[in-house]
Amino acid sequence: MGLDFFSYLPSELTTEILSRLSIRSLAISKSVCKPWLNLIDSDDFPKSEIKTPPALALLTPKERDSTRCTIFEIEDEDEVDDAEKSHDLHYIPLTDLVIPHGNRAFIDAITARGLLLLYSPLPKECFRIFSAPPMGYRDGDLSVLRDCLCYSYTRDNEIVIWMMKEYGVEGSWTVEFKLSTVGCDDGWDDISIDPIRHFKDGDVLMSLYRYQLIYYSNKARTIQEVGMFKDAVAGYLTALIFTPTLLSLKNFGFENVISF
Incomplete structure (x- = not known):
């Protein structure tokens, strides 16, 4: 049986290797094993340095109190x-989900610092x-x-x-x-x-x-x-x-x- 070399790598070297992956590959890597999940989610992992391609977010009404959010990598x-x-x-399709929001107003969105922020239009x-x-x-x-x-x-x-x-x-x-x-x-x-x-x-x-x-x-x-x-x-x-x-x-x- 071959050795699992990743199990014996120092965490610093594992971080260096994983940080070179795309955001899509990193998301998959989080499901490989719990140590990788903990490492990628930790504050020591250089999340802000990972280069990511742009995504297209589409919001469409699904029902009167829910909105469909479909995200594509372009x-x-x-x-x-x-x-x-x-x-x-x-x-490349990334995700497709339905967002219940408990009101009859259409949900809109803005982007800020890499986050997609959903909100209902405000009267004021x-x-x-x-x-x-x-x-x-x-x-x-x-x-x-x-x-x-x-x-x-x-x-x-x-x-x-x-x-x-x-x-x-x-x-x-x-x-x-x-x-x-x-x-x-x-x-x-x-x-x-x-x-x-x-x-x-x-x-x-x-x-x-x-x-x-x-x-x-x-x-x-x-x-x-x-x-x-x-x-x-x-x-x-x-x-x-x-x-x-x-x-x-x-x-x-x-x-x-x-x-x-």
């Missing part, structure tokens, strides 16, 4: 050396008023892209996305994208568009009317429905990007947190 190529190559939207909110982009009156939508405030609308067979490069500085509004909608089947004037993710090769993932995901190919200059998510999406949806982390709420000082 991949982005670091660079495209060959100009003839185009980026494909690769995805604080607002700050500043001017829209200097493009004349256009009925558009606010969203966040690359940590910047965006204002998006459609006109004359184009999706126009303005980006506020410095938050609160009205002079920093800049036209970041003009995406052609020529050739699309439906009329694209005055529709609700929210950009979700801009890929390194210029492709853009967006939501349409908050019920459908669409994908713009920068190389082909075409827009298509993201059919791979049809099973996860039904009706009104919230789609947002966040970067998963191994840190739990306990790391942020919250008590009575159950880890699973």
Whole structure:
């Protein structure tokens, strides 16, 4: 019988080996044995140093008092050396769960420090008023892209996305994208568009009317429905990007947190 070398490795060396794994592999490693589970969950494990790919979270109402949360890992190529190559939207399902919340309001979400925070919209909110982009009156939508405030609308067979490069500085509004909608089947004037993710090769993932995901190919200059998510999406949806982390709420000082 061969020796189990991992059983005799110093904990420092085991930590060094495990810390080089992806977050998906680490999640699997926690189920291998109890020592690995305790090591990865311990404060000595360098959780904040683990590089993780972005994830796409989709929230859709399931029933009047529950929300379905589906999370996909999406991949982005670091660079495209060959100009003839185009980026494909690769995805890996991570989890799919139903969140009961005990009220009849739709659950929304924000991301912060690697955590996905779910909440019900509050009746009392604080607002700050500043001017829209200097493009004349256009009925558009606010969203966040690359940590910047965006204002998006459609006109004359184009999706126009303005980006506020410095938050609160009205002079920093800049036209970041003009995406052609020529050739699309439906009329694209005055529709609700929210950009979700801009890929390194210029492709853009967006939501349409908050019920459908669409994908713009920068190389082909075409827009298509993201059919791979049809099973996860039904009706009104919230789609947002966040970067998963191994840190739990306990790391942020919250008590009575159950880890699973």
